[in-house]
Amino acid sequence: MVGSMGVNRGGVVAGMLLAGAVIGGALGAPARIGGPAPLSLAQGSLVAPRLVRVVVHVAGWVAHPGVVEVPEGSLVADAIAMSGGARPGARIDALNLARVVVDGDRIEVPGPSDPVGSVRSGESELISLNRADAEALQKLPGVGPVLADRIVAYREANGPFERIEDLLQVPGIGETKLASIRDLVAVP
Numbered sequence: 001m002v003g004s005m006g007v008n009r010g011g012v013v014a015g016m017l018l019a020g021a022v023i024g025g026a027l028g029a030p031a032r033i034g035g036p037a038p039l040s041l042a043q044g045s046l047v048a049p050r051l052v053r054v055v056v057h058v059a060g061w062v063a064h065p066g067v068v069e070v071p072e073g074s075l076v077a078d079a080i081a082m083s084g085g086a087r088p089g090a091r092i093d094a095l096n097l098a099r100v101v102v103d104g105d106r107i108e109v110p111g112p113s114d115p116v117g118s119v120r121s122g123e124s125e126l127i128s129l130n131r132a133d134a135e136a137l138q139k140l141p142g143v144g145p146v147l148a149d150r151i152v153a154y155r156e157a158n159g160p161f162e163r164i165e166d167l168l169q170v171p172g173i174g175e176t177k178l179a180s181i182r183d184l185v186a187v188p
Contacts, residue, residue, distance in 0.1 A: 056101050058083040060109035061090035074101055080109060087111075096186075126186040129167070130160040140181045147172050161187045 052072040056079050059065045063084025070079050077097040086092050089112040101107070127136055129151065137148035147170075154170045155161060164182055167173045 054101060054103040054105075056103070056105040056107060058107045058109065060107075061087045061111040062109050063087060070101065075099065076101055076107055079105075079107055127184060129164070129185050129187050130155065140184055142177055142180055163187060 053069045054072050054074070055067060055069050057067050058079050062080055063086075065083060068079055068082040070082055075097060076095055076099050079101050080086055080092070080097075086109055091110045091112065094110050095107070127140060134145065134148040134152050137143055137151055138145060143151075150170050150172055151167070158169075161167070164185055164187060165178070166187075167178055167181075167185075168175070
């Protein structure tokens with residue numbers, strides 16, 4: 001529809017959206033599937049939202065280890081890309097590349113011979129159910145030597161844990177125990 005000034009409003013909006021996408025790409029903003037639009041049209045405004053950046057430390061087998069800034073909502077994969085990408089032989093399969101990073105995260109990209117026993121997120125260190133020994137498992141609340149040994153024995157008999165919920169198969173772990181340690185463990 002043409003307005004009173006002879007301008008097609010739909011074309012103007014589409015052009016502005018395209019310009020925003022091009023500018024965002026030129027600024028190095030990581031591409032995200034299903035992310036927010038670069039311009040906020042829902043509120044009737046054509047003003048781009050303020051870009052919030054978070055600071056993360058990318059270490060290990062990346063081209064340029066160190067501190068990087070990424071837009072809020074970026075993924076672990078985005079932070080690794082901002083560090084020049086993983087070096088050949090890096091074990092990126094040990095990381096959750098789809099996890100959203102938060103300010104202060106340390107992302108350790110393991111090399112081919114590096115042990116992968118924990119994942120650091122912010123100030124907390126997650127214990128890997130598939131790599132931790134019985135002593136490390138005892139750091140979990142309510143997990144003593146007997147239960148830690150059962151977790152290791154279950155893993156040795158049945159293979160690696162595929163999901164955290166698989167802990168319910170270990171004798172002595174019920175829903176309450178699982179709820180108390182769920183946020184402290186990982187299965188990478």
